[in-house]
Amino acid sequence: MKKIDLIVGIRPDFIRATALRTAFQDFEDKLDLRIIHTGQHYDPQLSQDIIAQLNLSPIHVYLDINAVEGIGKLASIMMSYENQIHIDKPDIVLVLGNSDSALACSIVASRSRIQVAHIDAGVRSYDFQIAEEQNDMLIDRLSTYMFTSNEEPVINLIREGYDNSSIIEVGNIRADAVFANLGYAEDSNVLDRYGLEKGAYILLTLHHDHILRNTSFLISFMTMLEKLSERLRICAVLHPKTLTLLEDMPEVILDPGVNLQFVTSQNYHDMLKLLKNTVVIVTDSQGLQEESSILGVQCLTIGHSTNRPVTLTKGTNTLAGFDIDQIEAKIVSIIEGDRIDGYPIDGWEGKAGQRVAKYFSEMA
16 A cells, blocks of 8 residues: 655645545545644644644644744754654655645655655746745655646646656646535625625735735735725735734734724635635735636735736736735726636646546556
8 A cells, every 4th residue: 555645734735635635535445645734834723723624634643843933944844754754654745735844845755765746736926036936846846746737837847847757737626625615615604703795895815925024015005905995895814924913013003994804814614705705805825816716706916926827817816916006996996897707727627636546546
């Protein structure tokens, strides 16, 4: 039986890992999928609560890492996972996306002569100030198997010199999770809890470091939101680090009125319902760019680049830049009915996990 360590560490990992675990159940006689939790996200709302809701337990191993940030956390994950490999060595290390957990465990696996498989390989924005972009490129260099979500990442990898035989187009596992959880999301009372009506609010998320470091933009952006909330309600779902940063900025007053509310990170079902029923989501999240396109919801991505360009060409996503006036104007135009219809994206129909599991089963 082939032992596969599936590395999870952050909220999007848990969501996709649930879909993968379901798919791998059809091949339990050949594949032993062991979930390794690095502890990168230790906030309950971003970790334990999501794991419990999605029934991801049992976790095979929780790594013992230091609760530090930056390079220190990366190093701590590497040392802890190296110890785990010495205890119980897998045949393959399977990593999701571009988190520090994925990079750290890929490095350890490569140094230990264990094959690395990268799900969501080849995504590129070519904006190298974004840490996740660096992680993606490094993980791909360490990977034996590169599972891609659509043809654009395939083209990226071929241009960068990767061999076709190592690239496997399987589709988008996030779509698997969306379709598997939509029914549960419908049962959520999150709209009532926050006094929101379907199609009558703006949803906002913000958490990437390259944006949070832009203090002048943040101040102007929050001022614009306060003014815009006089026109339509805004529900801002703030990552814990975003909330802490804003609370420490004297120029930003987190004293929301009825039409502008700041809420903490939501569980997956609540967030799906918020997303499905908003008039537009304004975000810097790669995952929400995908989920909004899957659901046909209008999305504005802050910044000048995305590593999910298919959400621009076939989905419902638009790049909003950093100009506050232009961002406000685009939001208003969407409220007034300027919509992108979007088109079905190949491989985003909810069967990507099955394709990954079948690929590994044929190797076993």
